[in-house]
Amino acid sequence: MPEVTSGPLVLILVAVLAYLLGSVPFGLVITRALGLGDLRKIGSGNIGATNVLRTGNKPAAFATLLLDAGKGGIAVLIARALVGNDAAQLAALASFLGHIFPVWLGFKGGKGVATFLGTLLALAWPVGLAACGSWLVAAAIWRISSLAALIAAASSTLWMLAFGHGQMMILGAILTLVVYWRHAENIKRIKAGTEPKIGKKG
Numbered sequence: 001m002p003e004v005t006s007g008p009l010v011l012i013l014v015a016v017l018a019y020l021l022g023s024v025p026f027g028l029v030i031t032r033a034l035g036l037g038d039l040r041k042i043g044s045g046n047i048g049a050t051n052v053l054r055t056g057n058k059p060a061a062f063a064t065l066l067l068d069a070g071k072g073g074i075a076v077l078i079a080r081a082l083v084g085n086d087a088a089q090l091a092a093l094a095s096f097l098g099h100i101f102p103v104w105l106g107f108k109g110g111k112g113v114a115t116f117l118g119t120l121l122a123l124a125w126p127v128g129l130a131a132c133g134s135w136l137v138a139a140a141i142w143r144i145s146s147l148a149a150l151i152a153a154a155s156s157t158l159w160m161l162a163f164g165h166g167q168m169m170i171l172g173a174i175l176t177l178v179v180y181w182r183h184a185e186n187i188k189r190i191k192a193g194t195e196p197k198i199g200k201k202g
């Protein structure tokens with residue numbers, strides 16, 4: 001972890017604002033705006049880009065991916081610029097939790113993968129690019145988004161070590177554990193061979 005140099009009140013403010021930014025459900029907003037229906041009643045019911053893709057609207061899915069990643073990255077960049085590295089890591093965690101537990105949706109949100117990757121890109125872009133690359137390779141081989149997400153998350157702490165960002169490893173481990181917890185049902189389906197392939201409509 002980075003050295004904590006910021007005051008507790010400042011860090012609390014950073015956490016609250018980052019959480020609120022992370023809690024914006026862009027997938028739900030975009031699908032409703034485009035008349036694609038209630039995303040929570042489509043496919044897996046998840047509010048992330050993979051489920052948006054199940055509507056058949058690729059631009060909407062891509063926009064959701066960028067915005068969900070962007071909100072995590074922006075939270076990190078603002079916190080680092082205005083406060084410091086300790087606040088940046090806290091903003092990463094808070095925005096990630098905001099996506100998963102959004103106050104606007106009764107704390108029932110997405111699985112956090114895009115936001116996770118967005119925070120990694122902002123915290124240390126080589127780590128973020130490597131994790132995104134891990135996702136892309138796994139997705140190309142197996143065509144299963146959840147499996148690619150699990151591989152990318154698991155590899156993230158290894159990339160932190162490889163690129164000399166050991167101070168991020170505690171945060172990376174926490175985020176990875178939450179990603180695996182949120183994918184518990186997906187893991188069961190992967191083992192059973194019933195997990196949907198990328199692009200399959202709901």
